[in-house]
Amino acid sequence: MTEESGQFSPPTPKGRSTRERIKQAATELFAERGYANVRITDITTAADLSPGAFYRYFDDRRELMLELIREVLAEAYEFARSPMDEQSLITSVLVTTRRYFEFYEQHRALFGLMLELTQTDAEVAEVWFETQRSFYVRISRSLQRGAQRGLVRDDLDTEVAAQLLGSMSEFYAYQRFVLGSEALLKFSVDEAARSLAEVWVNGVGAHDAKADA
Amino acid sequence: MTEESGQFSPPTPKGRSTRERIKQAATELFAERGYANVRITDITTAADLSPGAFYRYFDDRRELMLELIREVLAEAYEFARSPMDEQSLITSVLVTTRRYFEFYEQHRALFGLMLELTQTDAEVAEVWFETQRSFYVRISRSLQRGAQRGLVRDDLDTEVAAQLLGSMSEFYAYQRFVLGSEALLKFSVDEAARSLAEVWVNGVGAHDAKADA
Amino acid sequence: MTEESGQFSPPTPKGRSTRERIKQAATELFAERGYANVRITDITTAADLSPGAFYRYFDDRRELMLELIREVLAEAYEFARSPMDEQSLITSVLVTTRRYFEFYEQHRALFGLMLELTQTDAEVAEVWFETQRSFYVRISRSLQRGAQRGLVRDDLDTEVAAQLLGSMSEFYAYQRFVLGSEALLKFSVDEAARSLAEVWVNGVGAHDAKADA
Amino acid sequence: MTEESGQFSPPTPKGRSTRERIKQAATELFAERGYANVRITDITTAADLSPGAFYRYFDDRRELMLELIREVLAEAYEFARSPMDEQSLITSVLVTTRRYFEFYEQHRALFGLMLELTQTDAEVAEVWFETQRSFYVRISRSLQRGAQRGLVRDDLDTEVAAQLLGSMSEFYAYQRFVLGSEALLKFSVDEAARSLAEVWVNGVGAHDAKADA
DNA sequence: TATGAATGAGTGTTCATTCAT
DNA sequence: GATGAATGAACACTCATTCAT
Structure with a gap:
């Protein structure tokens, strides 16, 4: 009772x-x-x-929904904590991105649910943010290691960069797997992953940029 | 009748x-x-x-909501169609990003509304996609011009890149201005815009990458 | 005020x-x-x-409706009081029936209104009944005159007969002109009027019925 | 869905x-x-x-109403299809009329409902018309048989006659049992049935009419 | 005389939730 | 463990009616 x-x-x-x-x-x-x-x-x-x-x-619909979201995010959290391969930066990013996309696609129902509700349900927002944080931390650390090895620009604020790069992946996945945005379907998931890795690695990589020449 | x-x-x-x-x-x-x-x-x-x-x-709540979203997206559409400054790539991106963030922040209520509803309401999805498309086209064209002038890697698929870069900005704005994600608040909007422009420009810029050395 | x-x-x-x-x-x-x-x-x-x-x-919708119905029934009342032609019984009935059908058709909108509302609105019922009464009286009198001249069975209860005969005409008209009942449309209004007059006249006429032979 | x-x-x-x-x-x-x-x-x-x-x-009030009307009309339909007694014409009509009146009185609530709604609800009109049709067919056949046996005038259009006679009974019943028209209450139901049968039988019977003498 | 903005009581309908079986 | 009948608060929506302009 x-x-x-x-x-x-x-x-x-x-x-x-x-x-x-x-x-x-x-x-x-x-x-x-x-x-x-x-x-x-x-x-x-x-x-x-x-x-x-x-x-x-x-108890009610919300409790059920929270349980579903918590479960998928817990799994995602584990995913984010798995060790990063010590390969070349671009290969590493590529592999991770592909795995991330796979995971996202598989659970697109719940990621969609999450995005419908974060604005409204503080608890959803909280668990999501927490998971994001762990992803961002992981990316950030990885960037720091890269900087130490001279692969990543050392003037880069790795935290902001991590947020930006994470956002790029997550939102792309959201649009592609949840919304099924037609514009994105012109390219295969693999092409997208590859481009993403390139932009990412170049975006943060150490090099002699001519951009402002 | x-x-x-x-x-x-x-x-x-x-x-x-x-x-x-x-x-x-x-x-x-x-x-x-x-x-x-x-x-x-x-x-x-x-x-x-x-x-x-x-x-x-x-007629009902939905009609009102659609009108609000249509209006803000029409304005955003115009925004996306305004001429891009012929400055250096990074300055140009920075300026545009700042303006975009400003616009997004100002209308965060409606962008939030949109993200709550795209999954559910096909019409919302449609108008949003259309506006995105115009942004992506703009970014893509800008990248092409950059490639012609040697500022942008010529092996880049400008369409995918545009989608990825657009995603990065949009989702960052969503998280920051709509969700008020704490993690992002550590940095000022301006810092974020600057980092974003850097990652962006480097991500697509022509240079001698050492990333995979 | x-x-x-x-x-x-x-x-x-x-x-x-x-x-x-x-x-x-x-x-x-x-x-x-x-x-x-x-x-x-x-x-x-x-x-x-x-x-x-x-x-x-x-004042309201009902007042308007009552006025419309009162008007048409007043006219119908006058119609019912107009002198009956002193022709042969069948011709007389035929002529009257035709005129009645004409009138009914012309005002079918209001007769329909009346039938929709009599059950519900006591005042509608009242004005309608009053008009009917005058029709029934007229028919009844006509039957009485017929009986005096030996044209109508003298064992007939002229009042009930009048009600029955009136019902027959009125309902036929309602079905035909208001409801547009397809079954009735097989025959022209004139044929119907003729048949009605025949049934009517025979139904009440003096004769040597063989019906129960 | x-x-x-x-x-x-x-x-x-x-x-x-x-x-x-x-x-x-x-x-x-x-x-x-x-x-x-x-x-x-x-x-x-x-x-x-x-x-x-x-x-x-x-689902709604209308569905309920339709079910009620359909049910009573289905019963009435069966009633109309029951075999006609092979008695003398007048007795036969009398018996049938009495049974019809009984049925109508018992279900006056629903017959009233029907008449309130036929003008407005096409489905109500349809089921009603269908039931009427079966009544008319039955009367018409009965008249034809009568004509073959010499009991009914052979120049009679049995279809129109059936419609007229059916109308007479139905409307009388409506006025008496649904509207409770005072004018009709002067006579007992039985007297009305008797008069109706007489008018009916005479109206269609073979005889030497003096009506137009 | 006419307009159209505004009211608010009335009603249909939905749906989470309870509970006896 | 499961059912399905029943509840009733909540909400969307309608429309007769009033009234300032």
């Missing part, structure tokens, strides 16, 4: 599978119609359940 | 001012709470009107 | 013409969509007026 | 009984006040339900 902390863990296998079915159904529906346009009964119907069943597993 | 297309144009000054008041109130409320959390009566109350008054001027 | 009895009589010619325009527009709209589906603004729009103008001439 | 055609069929007995309660309550209210003056909350209140419950069983 009065238990209200944390998420409900069903004791039986049947219960656990039902809970998963709800999450699965919700993910698909959110992707199709957006959070605002999905009713709880839509979810239960899609999961082949009665309306009442929902409340055995979640 | 008969399709009423286009928007209602009040014949009297009083009507016109009321219509504007509604738009103003709505913009503010959308910014504060997000589209999904604003009721029509919230808008009319904020505009000091009775609920019914809304429907004299708009 | 406090004048509230009877209907408003506009002092100026312009006012009078506007009042008529409203009545005209209302009649047409009621015919097209039925009373329940006509808004006051529909009427004023059709009459090329602003919503407020309506209230200069009528 | 997907068109939900047909009516909702509650899976449990409780649901079925609630659905019936709504229909019952609606029928009574429509009879009392007319369709236009019955709110959905009036119905749910009368059925001892909350407003929302209505929508579990019906």
Whole structure:
């Protein structure tokens, strides 16, 4: 009656599978119609359940949504913390970018959800920012290492640069995988990843720029 | 019965001012709470009107929202079409970026609205994409001119590059001005603009990269 | 301010013409969509007026409707009181029926209105019943005269017969002119009138029926 | 999204009984006040339900109304198709008329509803016309058989006659049972039925009319 | 005489949520 | 664990009506 902390863990296998079915159904529906346009009964119907069943597993739609987002961001966080390959800068960036795009595409439903809700839901914003931070930190560190080895301009503010470069990847992925922006579809994901790596590496690389000649 | 297309144009000054008041109130409320959390009566109350008054001027909340977004994007479109200064590449990018950030900050309420809704509302997506396209075209052309003058690498795919660079600016602006992301606030807008211009120019500039040495 | 009895009589010619325009527009709209589906603004729009103008001439929609119905029924009442031709019974009935159908067709909009509203509006029912009564009286008297001359069965209850015969004409007219019932359209109005007169005259006529032989 | 055609069929007995309660309550209210003056909350209140419950069983007021009318007309249709007694013409007509009046009186609420709405609702008109058609066909056939046996004038257009005679019965019933027209109440239903049968039989019977002597 | 802006009560409808079965 | 009936607050939207201009 009065238990209200944390998420409900069903004791039986049947219960656990039902809970998963709800999450699965919700993910698909959110992707199709957006959070605002999905009713709880839509979810239960899609999961082949009665309306009442929902409340055995979640308090409300928001709780379910938060759980979904937390899960994907936790995975992304791990992803961001995995060791960076000690290859050449451009290869390294390329590999990372490709993996990132793969991950983003696979979870596009939830990334879309996140972007629909960050402005409105402080908790969504918070978990997202936290994950971003870990990405930015990772990029920033990588840039610092590059600077030490003379591969990266040493006058570069690695923090801002990391934010900018991260933004570029994330927004490109958002537009491509979530919005399906036609303009971007002219090029393959791989071409985009390659261009991105080039711009990135050049953007921060040490060299004799002629740009302002 | 008969399709009423286009928007209602009040014949009297009083009507016109009321219509504007509604738009103003709505913009503010959308910014504060997000589209999904604003009721029509919230808008009319904020505009000091009775609920019914809304429907004299708009069919529904969506129509109003679309008009707001269309307007700001039309302005942005003009902005994107204004001639690019024939200065040095980096100065040019810097100036443009600053102006873009200014514009974005000033209209952050509506850009936020747009990002909340693109996934859900096809018409929002469409007008936004169209505006983006004009930005991308502009950037792309500018890169081509740069390549002809030897300022920009000639092996660069200017279209993808334009999309990537545009993405970087837009998402940075979104995170900074709409979400108010703390991580970004460590640096001033001007620093960000400067870094962005540098990364950008270097990213595409002709030079002797040492990155892969 | 406090004048509230009877209907408003506009002092100026312009006012009078506007009042008529409203009545005209209302009649047409009621015919097209039925009373329940006509808004006051529909009427004023059709009459090329602003919503407020309506209230200069009528208290509300019901008052206007009642006036329209009263007018047509007053005319019908006069029609019912006009002297019956002293011709042969069948010719007389035929002529009357034809005239009745003509009148009904011409005013089908208002007869339809009446039938939509009698169940609901006691005043409509009352004025209609009164008019019917005068029709029934007339038919009844005519039957009595016929009986005196040996043209009509003398065992006939002329009152009930009058009601039945009146019902037949009125409902036929309603179905044909108001509802436009397709089934009835197979025959011309004239054929229907002729058949009606025959059935009628035979139905009440003195004769040696073989029906129950 | 997907068109939900047909009516909702509650899976449990409780649901079925609630659905019936709504229909019952609606029928009574429509009879009392007319369709236009019955709110959905009036119905749910009368059925001892909350407003929302209505929508579990019906899409809107119109759907409910259509179902009620369809049901009564389906029953009437069966009634009209039941075999005609092979008695003397007048007895046969009398018996049928009495049964028809009984049926009409019993369902006066819905016949009233029908007449309020035929002008406005094309679907109501359609189902009504169809039922009428079956009545007319039946009368027409009966007249044809009578003509073959010499009981009915052979110069009679049985189709028009059937329409006229049907109209007479139907409208009489409408005025008497739905409107409760005072003028008609002077005579008992039985007297009316008898007179109607007489007029009817004489109206179409073979005989030596003196009417035009 | 006419306009059109504004009102606000009234109503239909949705949907998260509860609960008896 | 699951159902589905029922609730009722919330909200969108309509439209008769008033009134300053």
